Amino acid sequence: MKLKPNSSIRISVTSKLDGNRSWSLQAIDTCPGSIASPGELFDACKGCYATSGNYVFANVKAPREANKLDWTRFEWVDDMVQALDQDRYFRWFDSGDVYALGLAEKILEVMNRTPWISHWLPTRMHKFPKFAMVFKAMKALPNVSVRFSSDSTVGEYINGLHGSIIVPDDRVDTDQAFVCRAYEHDGKCSGCRTCWDKTVPVIAYVQHGKKMGKVIRIKLAS
Numbered sequence: 125m126k127l128k129p130n131s132s133i134r135i136s137v138t139s140k141l142d143g144n145r146s147w148s149l150q151a152i153d154t155c156p157g158s159i160a161s162p163g164e165l166f167d168a169c170k171g172c173y174a175t176s177g178n179y180v181f182a183n184v185k186a187p188r189e190a191n192k193l194d195w196t197r198f199e200w201v202d203d204m205v206q207a208l209d210q211d212r213y214f215r216w217f218d219s220g221d222v223y224a225l226g227l228a229e230k231i232l233e234v235m236n237r238t239p240w241i242s243h244w245l246p247t248r249m250h251k252f253p254k255f256a257m258v259f260k261a262m263k264a265l266p267n268v269s270v271r272f273s274s275d276s277t278v279g280e281y282i283n284g285l286h287g288s289i290i291v292p293d294d295r296v297d298t299d300q301a302f303v304c305r306a307y308e309h310d311g312k313c314s315g316c317r318t319c320w321d322k323t324v325p326v327i328a329y330v331q332h333g334k335k336m337g338k339v340i341r342i343k344l345a346s
């Protein structure tokens with residue numbers, strides 16, 4: 125018998141990702157890796173899409189704020205595994221980041237227990253050494269693509285470390301990085317699933333492409 129997932133699990137759906145779902149937190153509040161110095165964000169985070177547009181609406185912010193408390197529940201991993209029963213591709217953190225080690229460890233458990241799903245987790249938390257082991261364990265899973273984000277907006281990155289970079293335009297050496305073409309498709313993935321493909325080491329997002337609008341629906345898992 126399948127139990128009904130706990131209704132406090134809040135999943136978001138973005139049109140950009142072809143309707144694939146994600147679990148998110150409030151941007152900046154949960155992004156310690158975005159802070160360059162007190163009061164100053166890294167360049168890549170200054171124009172964060174998750175701090176404007178639809179993301180400022182109360183119905184978008186509320187579930188992200190609720191999720192920050194919800195993940196601390198003892199049953200959260202079980203409830204997430206149930207809530208993801210029908211998903212095949214899942215993105216962690218359409219906004220926000222895996223700011224706490226305890227959360228990272230719980231997400232690892234969800235990833236482990238949902239082998240039918242390809243998980244994609246972009247993050248800046250790799251800057252904090254205490255996360256090294258949990259990210260290593262995630263990367264070892266065949267169904268998980270963890271992408272460490274570069275802070276640059278001009279394509280600077282460390283080979284072998286970063287898995288997602290921002291570039292000013294699409295003049296990119298395609299031997300070095302896969303260029304996201306969502307900007308050619310009204311900001312949508314349109315069938316592309318390369319971010320989930322762990323055999324592709326680096327994705328380059330063209331800066332103007334990041335400004336494409338998103339339509340976000342929030343719904344409770346059911």
Ligand code: SF4
Nearest residue numbers: 304313316317318319
């Ligand atoms: S690279 Fe592909 S999967 Fe990733 S955001 Fe761009 S279109 Fe979507």
